[in-house]
Amino acid sequence: MGTIQIENVSFKYDQMMDNLFDSLNLKIDESWKLGLIGRNGRGKTTLLKMLLGQLKYSGQIISNLNFYYYPQTVVNKDLLTVEVVKEITQLEDYELWKIEVELDKLKVDPNVFQQQFSTLSPGERTKVLLAIMFVDESGFQLIDEPTNHLDIEGRQIVADYLKSKKGFIVISHDKSFLNSVIDHVISINRSDVSVYKGNFDTWQAQWELKNQTEAEEKEQLQKDINRLHETAVKRENWSRQTEAHKNRKQYHEKVHLDKGFIGTKAAKMMKKAKTAENRVNTAIDEKKKLLKNIEIEAHIQLNYEKKNHPDLFVQVENLTLRHDKIVTPEVSFKVKRDHVVALVGPNGIGKTTIFRQILGISQPFTQDGNIRVANNLKISYLRQDNELEGTIRQLTEQKQINSELVFSNLRKLGFERHLFEQPVEKMSQGQRRKVALALSLSEVANLYFWDEPLNYLDVITRQQVIAAIQKQHPTMLLIDHDQDLIDAVSSVKVNLHH
Ligand SMILES: Nc1ncnc2c1ncn2[C@@H]1O[C@H](COP(=O)(O)OP(=O)(O)OP(=O)(O)O)[C@@H](O)[C@H]1O
Ligand SMILES: [Mg+2]
CATH class of the missing domain: 3.40.50.300 (P-loop containing nucleotide triphosphate hydrolases)
Known part of the structure; x- marks a missing residue:
């Protein structure tokens, strides 16, 4: 059976200070249905691009599989879907039935072939692009967030379709979708990457168990962090108000002030605010470092201005x-x-x-x-x-x-x-x-x-x-x-x- 071996792989984008991946080691079996999870920006898409050989990394990835990536780039969306499909797959006319078989499983009307690609609904586009990846049965599919824009029925159809396939990595943030599709998880955590056998729910349960002590410390830190954020916002509002007040006062009293003086004063205030902001941010970062893999969820707020009328x-x-x-x-x-x-x-x-x-x-x-x-x-x-x-x-x-x-x-x-x-x-x-x-x-x-x-x-x-x-x-x-x-x-x- 084939495997994908990732050995000592390190990577960062040019302008990054630290490595996105640092001496990564993973072994994946070609028959696994993998869900790739992790917070936004952790490097999920980047990992798939490394497997595709599109990025330069150190270390090595050993595999003899053919990789396919979703979503493929469609250069000319005005072409008929059949032309788009031929361009991406390089299939001949007489081989198109292979795609029709897959489209049928995805419950897509075969007439879409004769429609301009740009006029397909988001759900149809997703399904067509998925279908063409699975024509090569020996391939290994790398599927990057197929569920965005899909309606509930569409998600169900795609989930059932993937369940019937073997050997792929799918990225998704949809828990119930993942639960019905995958049998392994690759999780990109705050400080490491791990592989786990099971679906999303079983992964989450063992994850919480493993990090229980950290979770207890998390609560206090969470409070501290929220407080620091609030102080920062208050300070900004306060300094804005003071500035606005000052300007109004000058206007009403028609005081002639030396412009240079105002400029220096404003610059000083700005600098002070910046230093305070940096201090708060550093304090937050320090606190976060204390927790290795636990994620912080602070409370966010809408700047909602309630109106008394109309109803x-x-x-x-x-x-x-x-x-x-x-x-x-x-x-x-x-x-x-x-x-x-x-x-x-x-x-x-x-x-x-x-x-x-x-x-x-x-x-x-x-x-x-x-x-x-x-x-x-x-x-x-x-x-x-x-x-x-x-x-x-x-x-x-x-x-x-x-x-x-x-x-x-x-x-x-x-x-x-x-x-x-x-x-x-x-x-x-x-x-x-x-x-x-x-x-x-x-x-x-x-x-x-x-x-x-x-x-x-x-x-x-x-x-x-x-x-x-x-x-x-x-x-x-x-x-x-x-x-x-x-x-x-x-x-x-x-x-x-x-
Ligand atoms: N072309 C690029 N140049 C510079 N930085 C990049 C580039 N592409 C991605 N990054 C950065 O690399 C990090 C990983 O990006 P990536 O797209 O792999 O994340 P992701 O896990 O797929 O996130 P998401 O869940 O949001 O899709 C991010 O911090 C991102 O800002
Ligand atoms: Mg991504």
Whole structure:
């Protein structure tokens, strides 16, 4: 039987201070169904890229298997799906039946071959790209987060499909998906990497047992860390207020002050604030180091500004949107103050389109029915895709959001400090999602539009998000395929179906 042997492998990206992997040793059997888990940015995607031979590392990886990676890059999405498939697989026309067999198992209509790839629903795209990896039966598949964007039914179909296969590594943050698919776990922990026989639940149970003493120390440290974060945010708010107050005073009293004097004073204050911030961050890092492998979950908070009136924020009546062949199903609902309204429905039904129409974003749709939105609401919109670019500081300046609050939220979400100056484009998918999430959390808002907030986020971060919504009961319109989230937070469910 074939194996993959990883021997003494070390790797870091150019600008990193420390190794991402340090003398890694692993032995994997080619028949195992492996789930690769770990917090965002730990190196899951990087590990798969090393197996594919796309990155230069020291040490060696010994294997004679053919590796395939999902998601493959589709260069031209305007081509017919059949052309995309041929380009990636290099199969001839007479061999395409092999893919049709796999597509059938994934319950995909074979007519999608004749459709432009760009017009397939996210679920169909995922299934087509998965199917073509499994045509080579001797291959070993490396599957990077197939469940993002998939609706509940889609996840079930993909889970059943993978269960019938042997020999692959799948990355996912969806616990129930992993439980039904895998028989081994590779876990990238804070200080090491381990392999374990079992599914996600059995892995978690033994993990907690193993780290029990650490877990006890964790509670006290958690409190200390939360306190340090709060002090940092308070200090920032205080120094802002003092500055604002000073400026107002100067304006009213028409005092002529020496500009140079103000400049030096401001610079001194800034420097002081920076030193204090560095001290807090170092203290937090020191505390975290005391715990070897235990993850820290701090409480995150929405910068929710509660309004006393009106009671009704959004009213949608008999709404349908149409464009060519696409028609969204007729829908009516209300978003009342302090309610979380979940829009639930399968891939491609038009949830995001409805969101954007309510937000007044221009779209090529003809609208029937009414949309009313209360005046003067501060709305925070978290988009479905990770579209951000630039550094975090640039983003907070553009959107005029308190940057210290954003950094503090990111730290609580397990984000490493060295990433603060990195452009978002260079981050892992989950790290990008955290930046978008932290911006929305930190922005002052009366109403939230959150479109699939949990995509790409690791298990711990998901729990933090759920806890924050439960605690604050903000007014929110929510789309997500994560059943745990919907069940835990929604006051009203709006079901969309044809
Ligand atoms: N091209 C790159 N250049 C520099 N740093 C990178 C690059 N790609 C990833 N990184 C960094 O390497 C680390 C590991 O990234 P990787 O994408 O492997 O994480 P991951 O475990 O897959 O995370 P996620 O769960 O968010 O997908 C992260 O800190 C990330 O910011
Ligand atoms: Mg990744």
